[in-house]
Structure formats: structure tokens, C-alpha cells
Amino acid sequence: MLYFFSPTILEVLPREGGEAFKRKKERTIKREEVNPMKRRLILLCLFAVVLLLTPSMAQIPKDVLVIGMSHEPIIDFEPARVYEFEGGFVLEQTYDQLVNFVGGKEAFERIEPGLAESWEVSADGLSWTFHLRKGVKFHSGNEVNADAVVFSLRRSLALNQPPIWILKQFVPEPEMIQKVDDYTVKITTNQPLGEMLMAAVLGYQGITSIVDPAVVEAHATPDDPYATKWLAEHDAGSGPYILKEWIRRDRIVLEAFPDYWRGEPPIKQIIIKDIPEPTAQKLALEKGDIDIAWNLLPEMIADLRGKAGIKVIETPSWYFHYAAMNLGYEPFSNVKVRQAVRWAIDYEAITEGIMAGAAVKCHTFVPIGMFGHLDLLYHQDLEKAKQLMKEAGYEKGFEVEMLTRTDPPYPDIAAQIKEDLKKINIEVKVKAMIYAELLKIYRAQQHQMVLVRWGADYADPSAQAAPFAHCRTPGPEAEVRQLAWRNMYCPSGVTDWVEQAAGERDMRKREILYKAIQGVVLEEGPYIMLHNPLIQVATRDIVQGLQVPPMWYYTELFAVSKSK
Structure with missing residues (x-):
């Protein structure tokens, strides 16, 4: 099997993993934002009317x-x-x-x-x-x-x-x-x-x-x-x-x-x-009723950029939009199918089109700027994807249900993935859900495919490698139930590396371990890492x-x- 790192890296990796984590817990919940559906449109309209008809408050x-x-x-x-x-x-x-x-x-x-x-x-x-x-x-x-x-x-x-x-x-x-x-x-x-x-x-x-x-x-x-x-x-x-x-x-x-x-x-x-609607935040900022608007959409940021009295702050985030394939669903148990899916995605259309450039290309789970990041980017290669589907015995394709959130930009990203996978004969049925309900299904391993997001808990690659690559068993007896477990992906050798890397004090060896973990998981694992959205905040100047x-x-x- 081909990997994304040089074989020389493997020479410094341990042949056997380190001591298993002494964890007696269920890590079943992560800092995943549980964002309920936005308030009804009528509330936004009423809020906007009030802002427009009411004189601006006295200067803050x-x-x-x-x-x-x-x-x-x-x-x-x-x-x-x-x-x-x-x-x-x-x-x-x-x-x-x-x-x-x-x-x-x-x-x-x-x-x-x-x-x-x-x-x-x-x-x-x-x-x-x-x-x-x-x-x-x-x-x-x-x-x-x-x-x-x-x-x-x-x-x-x-x-x-x-x-x-x-x-x-x-x-x-x-x-x-x-x-x-x-x-x-x-x-x-x-x-x-x-x-x-x-x-x-x-x-x-x-x-x-x-x-x-x-x-x-x-x-x-x-x-x-x-x-x-x-x-x-x-x-x-x-x-x-x-x-x-x-x-x-x-x-x-x-x-x-x-x-x-x-x-x-x-x-x-x-x-x-509490101003849940981005449009209302933008109006309040322009009127001088607030100093900072925290939840604006990319098109709103574009409109505000360069306006007198307004300043825009942009930061590449350490959270991701990603899709995942459950290995418990028979077609995804074949590594070549998972590889085909990754090569079929038009990443450019998602990052530059749907996200309007308000995202940074990052196709690994250790984000840019975090220690141990592997500089790796996929691109759409339909011929390679079709060949992999043929080698896997799925040239005629199959159907799959993909769960996602109801709020932007998830429906649009899901539509792009659906369009891309259709080109290799995978028929995607998109089911948009309230996120809290989606998480119940995802955490119970009952999905076939999901499109969601994930953010780093703390500023170290162990915060990412543990959820994405650590799994001893996909069964209910598992002590660690993070993303790898949810998608029934349990690479024992990589799990050993995750445990060793957490305790490795030699920073060069630690970096090599994390890059090797990413290389293997991104080649054979269940994830389609899409990008890191930009954090975009608008303030008064x-x-x-x-x-x-x-x-x-x-x-x-x-x-x-x-x-x-």
C-alpha cells in the first residue's frame, strides 16, 4: 500500500506500540457544537424592522x-x-x-x-x-x-x-x-x-x-x-x-x-x-449598537470589508468541516472504495465556491499551525477514483445515506458531495437533521455517512490524533468512543503510535509519529477532510x-x- 510519507520515516517508528493508555472512561462527547435550528424567519424580520426603525442608541x-x-x-x-x-x-x-x-x-x-x-x-x-x-x-x-x-x-x-x-x-x-x-x-x-x-x-x-x-x-x-x-x-x-x-x-x-x-x-x-441571526448582527454593527459582530456569514464580511468605520479580523480556525464513512456499512469496509471517495471530491468547488474563499484548504485532522501538521492536499481525480471503484468491485456503484446539519454551509456542501460521488456511480441520499438528533445517531454508530464539524479541544496534536485514530475495538465494550470508534475504524498499529506520541518527550520523534499517523489514516481511514473555515469577526474600527x-x-x- 502507498502512503503519503517517505518509507524512511518508518525506520524510526517503533515496531510495537507503547503501553496502553490507562483510561477508565467513555469519551463519548466532544466539544462539538450542538447548534439548534435558527429561530424562525419571522423573528429575524421583526428584529431587523426594529433596528431599522429605531434610532441608534447613544454612543457606547x-x-x-x-x-x-x-x-x-x-x-x-x-x-x-x-x-x-x-x-x-x-x-x-x-x-x-x-x-x-x-x-x-x-x-x-x-x-x-x-x-x-x-x-x-x-x-x-x-x-x-x-x-x-x-x-x-x-x-x-x-x-x-x-x-x-x-x-x-x-x-x-x-x-x-x-x-x-x-x-x-x-x-x-x-x-x-x-x-x-x-x-x-x-x-x-x-x-x-x-x-x-x-x-x-x-x-x-x-x-x-x-x-x-x-x-x-x-x-x-x-x-x-x-x-x-x-x-x-x-x-x-x-x-x-x-x-x-x-x-x-x-x-x-x-x-x-x-x-x-x-x-x-x-x-x-x-x-x-444574544443576537442569533447574522443579518441582525450586521445591522446592529452598522448602526453602532454593538462593537463586535461574531457570527457573520462570508458574504456579509465581504460587504463590510473596506467600509468606513468597520474592521474585519480573519483567523484560520482549528476546526474542520469533514465527512466520514462508517466501515460497518459494507461498501465502506473496502479501503479502495474509501480512497475512491476521497479522490472524487471537488475540494476547490467547496472551498472557493461554497465557502467563498472563507476557508483554508486542509485535508488532514491536525490543522495548519498546530505542531505535527502534515502538509498534504488532495485534489479531484475522477479517473483514479473510477479505477479504484473498479478494483474494489463496485464499478456499478451503490447507494448511501449521508446525514448532515440543516444550517449553512452544510446543505450546500452535501449537495456538492452528492454531485461529485454520482460521477463514480455512488448515489448519495442527503438527510439534513437537527444536529442534536444527528449526534445521537452518529455516537451510536448507526450512520452510513455523515457531514459534520469537529474542533480541537486543546492546542496539541494529541487532541486530534486521539479522536481520529485511536480505537482498540469497534464494539460496545470499547473504553474510548471517539470518531474512529464511531466509524468502526480500529487500526491497532496506529492506535499504538497515538499512545506513544502522547508521551514522547523527544519533539522530533513526536513530530514524526504524528505525521506518520496522519499519513496512514488519510490513506486508508474513513475521513474526507475538507477545510478549516476562517474565523471572521467584524468590529467597529x-x-x-x-x-x-x-x-x-x-x-x-x-x-x-x-x-x-
């Missing part, structure tokens, strides 16, 4: 930032439970972590101290000692100390909510988190970890955010000992902003924390208005200091200001 004060954003995916703000992008965006402003994994427009490339001002790792890579800053205050005025760190991480493990796998894969037991003294914490991992991976995990917002134990205790009840109900609508953090108000379907109000350890933010109040990273939910507003 210089120290107030108003953001238009859809709140629909938000469940609540319980740190141990938040797993959707928008909720994470709010936590980024209200909580701190031990470390921060930060970077520029296209990559997370460096580690910065957070609540921990320094740290060291043992020679075997298993013990991490963190030294905390002194004098850091929670919003309550209580001090951030080792007791708070230990309490917070153990609390997340005890609550055992869906995102906990990110920490639990390396720190499965509460006893592995220990207080050394008032300002020192020791964390032991179940396998050696490199600094980049450890920082990516401990910088993850939510499950590793540090909460105030005294505030939790004050709002705890016998039925809710960790005060999850109270924290669903309040905060107990030490971040630059305090969650002051959340009115569902209306607004989220954040107020600056004057005693923040990095200094008081220049913006004193942030109002995140008076907004300064806004930097949107590839995982936009890590956007910090601490340094944002306005010129007037």
Missing part, C-alpha cells in the same frame, strides 16, 4: 464593550461542565488556569505562566511541581492558594462531566493531585508528558479552571455538594472579569475585576447580547487589541480597549 461609552453573538449553544457556566465554544469564551474572561498556552493569529506557540509563576518536571516526566503566585485574589477577595488548586482539579474529577477526559486521560485519580505547601502543588501523571502537552491540558478552560473553595462551600447543599447549580449562573473565579448577570436569550454582563493580578482591564463592562486565536473560544478580552 469608551469603557464599555458590546458584543453581538448567538447564545444558543450555551448550556450554563459551570466550569466542570462547559464544553461548547460560547460557554468557553465566557469562562476565558472569568477564570484563570495554572498555565496559559498562547500564541498569535495562526498558532498557539508558547507557554506562559498563569496562576503558576514557575514549574519543574521530574526526570521521568511523571511528576510536575507548580509554584503559585502569591497575592492573587479570587473575585470574593479570598486568596488563590494550593488548597484552591487541589480542590478545583479534584472537584472536576469528582463531577466527571463530559470534558473531564482531557484531564483524566493523564491524571485519572484525585490522589495524583497533592498540596506540597501553601503555594506549591504536585501533579503526577500516568505516563511521561512533554511540557507542551501538559501545558495544553492544564491551560484548558473549564475543567482546569481554578475555583474559590469558600464560595463553593457557601452555596453547596446536601444534594449539590459542589454548588453546580449556583455556579451554572455565577462565577467563583479570579479572572479579569466577574459574571454579574446572565439573562437567557438576552444578555451576559461582565464587569472588570479591579484587583486582577495582571492589572485592571481597560474595558470596565462587557455586554454580550475603534476597537483595539482584539486578537482571535485559531480556537476562538480562547480569545482574551483583557487587553481589548476602545479609542473613543
Whole structure:
């Protein structure tokens, strides 16, 4: 079989895999956006009429930032439970972590101290000692100390909510988190970890955010000992902003924390208005009723580009549009059929046509800008696709049902895939569904083909290789049930590489492993990786200091200001 990497790479790969992950969990839910259907068109029309007929509000004060954003995916703000992008965006402003994994427009490339001002790792890579800053205050005025760190991480493990796998894969037991003294914490991992991976995990917002134990205790009840109900609508953090108000379907109000350890933010109040419709966001931005519009469509961005008083920010994202083939559906159990499908797709028509250029070509699951990315691009080659179908014994084709979402751009992408596959005699029946219902089918392995999206949980290739390439068994007994399992793709040798790469501390060997994993999976696996959509945000030109990273939910507003 031909692979996309040089045979010389294989010479440095292990002949046998590393020790299996000591995972005792079901990773059944990922940071997949569960976006319900948009509100009825009549609501949009009424909203637009109100905006057009109502005079613009008085100029927004210089120290107030108003953001238009859809709140629909938000469940609540319980740190141990938040797993959707928008909720994470709010936590980024209200909580701190031990470390921060930060970077520029296209990559997370460096580690910065957070609540921990320094740290060291043992020679075997298993013990991490963190030294905390002194004098850091929670919003309550209580001090951030080792007791708070230990309490917070153990609390997340005890609550055992869906995102906990990110920490639990390396720190499965509460006893592995220990207080050394008032300002020192020791964390032991179940396998050696490199600094980049450890920082990516401990910088993850939510499950590793540090909460105030005294505030939790004050709002705890016998039925809710960790005060999850109270924290669903309040905060107990030490971040630059305090969650002051959340009115569902209306607004989220954040107020600056004057005693923040990095200094008081220049913006004193942030109002995140619930404006689910992109058209309404655009109108509000043009009228000056909001400072930032977060959910605009590519054609709206094109219209705003160059307009007086408006600024456009674009960042290649670390999430994907992708299609997947279930190997449990007989035709897709043949690797040549899967290869034929990949060569039949007109990627250019999707990226440049349907996405209007608002996407970056990326045909692998480790995105551009992330360590270990394999620079590989497919192109449409119908002759090769037809030959592979013939060799597989499917020259006459077959029928397949493809599930997808109802919101743009999924129906249009699905139509393009349907048109492309018809050229190699595969008849695609597209079924658009509410995403929550689609996920139930997908997570139960009951699909034949899907067209969905996936975003990185944290800034390390293990966050991508584990879901896309780690599977020991496709059966119900599987402990790990991510994308590979859902599509019944269980490459044992590649799974070994995934486990070894996570703990490999030699960065050159680690990079080789991740590129090899991608090469094999993209040659024989079940995925058709399409592109990384651009994150496109429009602001008034008076907004300064806004930097949107590839995982936009890590956007910090601490340094944002306005010129007037």
C-alpha cells in the first residue's frame, strides 16, 4: 500500500506500540457544537424592522464593550461542565488556569505562566511541581492558594462531566493531585508528558479552571455538594472579569475585576447580547449598537470589508468541516472504495465556491499551525477514483445515506458531495437533521455517512490524533468512543503510535509519529477532510487589541480597549 510519507520515516517508528493508555472512561462527547435550528424567519424580520426603525442608541461609552453573538449553544457556566465554544469564551474572561498556552493569529506557540509563576518536571516526566503566585485574589477577595488548586482539579474529577477526559486521560485519580505547601502543588501523571502537552491540558478552560473553595462551600447543599447549580449562573473565579448577570436569550454582563493580578482591564463592562441571526448582527454593527459582530456569514464580511468605520479580523480556525464513512456499512469496509471517495471530491468547488474563499484548504485532522501538521492536499481525480471503484468491485456503484446539519454551509456542501460521488456511480441520499438528533445517531454508530464539524479541544496534536485514530475495538465494550470508534475504524498499529506520541518527550520523534499517523489514516481511514473555515469577526474600527486565536473560544478580552 502507498502512503503519503517517505518509507524512511518508518525506520524510526517503533515496531510495537507503547503501553496502553490507562483510561477508565467513555469519551463519548466532544466539544462539538450542538447548534439548534435558527429561530424562525419571522423573528429575524421583526428584529431587523426594529433596528431599522429605531434610532441608534447613544454612543457606547469608551469603557464599555458590546458584543453581538448567538447564545444558543450555551448550556450554563459551570466550569466542570462547559464544553461548547460560547460557554468557553465566557469562562476565558472569568477564570484563570495554572498555565496559559498562547500564541498569535495562526498558532498557539508558547507557554506562559498563569496562576503558576514557575514549574519543574521530574526526570521521568511523571511528576510536575507548580509554584503559585502569591497575592492573587479570587473575585470574593479570598486568596488563590494550593488548597484552591487541589480542590478545583479534584472537584472536576469528582463531577466527571463530559470534558473531564482531557484531564483524566493523564491524571485519572484525585490522589495524583497533592498540596506540597501553601503555594506549591504536585501533579503526577500516568505516563511521561512533554511540557507542551501538559501545558495544553492544564491551560484548558473549564475543567482546569481554578475555583474559590469558600464560595463553593457557601452555596453547596446536601444534594449539590459542589454548588453546580449556583455556579451554572455565577462565577467563583479570579479572572479579569466577574459574571454579574446572565439573562437567557438576552444578555451576559461582565464587569472588570479591579484587583486582577495582571492589572485592571481597560474595558470596565462587557455586554454580550444574544443576537442569533447574522443579518441582525450586521445591522446592529452598522448602526453602532454593538462593537463586535461574531457570527457573520462570508458574504456579509465581504460587504463590510473596506467600509468606513468597520474592521474585519480573519483567523484560520482549528476546526474542520469533514465527512466520514462508517466501515460497518459494507461498501465502506473496502479501503479502495474509501480512497475512491476521497479522490472524487471537488475540494476547490467547496472551498472557493461554497465557502467563498472563507476557508483554508486542509485535508488532514491536525490543522495548519498546530505542531505535527502534515502538509498534504488532495485534489479531484475522477479517473483514479473510477479505477479504484473498479478494483474494489463496485464499478456499478451503490447507494448511501449521508446525514448532515440543516444550517449553512452544510446543505450546500452535501449537495456538492452528492454531485461529485454520482460521477463514480455512488448515489448519495442527503438527510439534513437537527444536529442534536444527528449526534445521537452518529455516537451510536448507526450512520452510513455523515457531514459534520469537529474542533480541537486543546492546542496539541494529541487532541486530534486521539479522536481520529485511536480505537482498540469497534464494539460496545470499547473504553474510548471517539470518531474512529464511531466509524468502526480500529487500526491497532496506529492506535499504538497515538499512545506513544502522547508521551514522547523527544519533539522530533513526536513530530514524526504524528505525521506518520496522519499519513496512514488519510490513506486508508474513513475521513474526507475538507477545510478549516476562517474565523471572521467584524468590529467597529475603534476597537483595539482584539486578537482571535485559531480556537476562538480562547480569545482574551483583557487587553481589548476602545479609542473613543
